[in-house]
Amino acid sequence: MSQLAIRKVWKGSGLAGTIFRTSATNLLVMALSTLTSIATARMFGVVGKGEFSAILLWPTLLAGIVSFGLPTSLIYNVKRHPGKESQLIRTGFLFQLPVAAVTGGIAWIFMPAWLAGYPEPVVAAARWYAAGMLPVLLAINLLSALAQSMGRFQVYNGVRLYVPLLNLAGLLALWAAGNLSLTSAAVVFLVTTVAVAAAAAYKLRENLVVGWLRGLRDRMAAKALLGYGSKVFGVELLGTVYAQFDKLVILSMLSARELGLYTVVYALSRVFNVVQTAITSVVFPKVTGQDNGVIISTVGRAFRLTMLLMTLVAVPCMLIGRSLMGMLFGEPFLDASTAFYILSAECIVGGGAWILASAFNAMGRPGLVLIRQMIALAVTVGLFFALVPTFGLNGIAAALLIGAWVRLAVTLLSMRLVFRVKLGALLFQREDFRFLTEAITAKMKRKE
Secondary structure: OHHHHHHHHHHOOOHHHHHHHHHHHHHHHHHHHHHHHHHHHHHHHHHHHHHHHHHHHHHHHHHHHOOOOHHHHHHHHHHHOOOOHHHHHHHHHHHHHHHHHHHHHHHHHHHHHHOOOOOHHHHHHHHHHHHHHHHHHHHHHHHHHHHHHOOOHHHHHHHHHHHHHHHHHHHHHHHHHOOOOHHHHHHHHHHHHHHHHHHHHHHOOOOOOOOOOOOOOOHHHHHHHHHHHHHHHHHHHHHHHHHHHHHHHHHHHOOHHHHHHHHHHHHHHHHHHHHHHHHHHHHHHHHOOOOHHHHHHHHHHHHHHHHHHHHHHHHHHHHHHHHHHHHHHOHHHHHHHHHHHHHHHHHHHHHHHHHHHHHHHHOOOHHHHHHHHHHHHHHHHHHHHHHHHHHOHHHHHHHHHHHHHHHHHHHHHHHHHHHOOOHHHHHOOHHHHHHHHHHHHHHHHHHO
């Protein structure tokens, strides 16, 4: 009977069912990413792991910089302008094509300077990988946003699941064939990502029949997409810089060995953000366009419950984390165990702050998130340069943790000042326990 209850929730079309499926997908993605991290750490060693991370870094960083907020804007405008989906989709994709070409060319030219000090084969691999992967990532971001806006979360979750799954399978195939190298591994990552993007486009083919050669100057769609996109772009740009600046600091101030250590413990610490990431990606398209009171109530409850849940899960996991790190990745990676503890705490606090921030985007006030990101980024970057020379990786982790607390504090203060929300109500409500009790009781009744 318990399997029947789980199946009903899994197949349900409501918010709880969607969050449940997305959380399960996040867990699988995190497991696959961890397995891939273990495999590359074992296959390449600490220094090789750092060099491979340096190759993979640039497309993700550049895609975040030149997205111009279009994925989030697509979700928002599809909800706000029913019947205009084809114009919005066409404009988004056609705008990103020249952007990808120009940015890829810039990456090709400047990559030797960006990776100064790294071996020539690593620089060469990073050049073509950035130029080839960038348009694919931009397309995947728009396809994922389209899937979310249309309620096609099975496609959205499939994109996120199959990329790491096929990456891992490709790495193992290369290793079994004896052809594993940094360059061949990068080729596998590019090919598998292209394959998943093509599959997602096929799944969404009905939504992509938009008359690509018509309306190249559709002012309505351009104004709507770029208008809201310009509002959220600053937030997302700062978010990208915030998420990647730590690696840029390591590239410029530390060695490939430190980058290898850091990428392992950072990826391992993200396991504590599984549920929070799922809620952020599901709640935003679900509540966009609703009354502000409903948005704040829904997002607030999601924030409170997930912070409690992830804290309860994180404490025992952190206690055994160091032993698992040595067993899975190897003894050399234990040098970064302290950074792992700090980053785990940062993951939980930062994830909760992003859940609350989704309320601002849903209410059409992304500028508030921009202010928050600017303040937190200034604090974090300043701490990077103050702490890293003395404390190394631990200094980076501490700076990120302090920055996460700053983001959360500014978010709470903004909700209090702008929307007159009582901080006590955001942080604790007895009704949450009643909500959980009723949800558990309802599930128990369905089992009978």
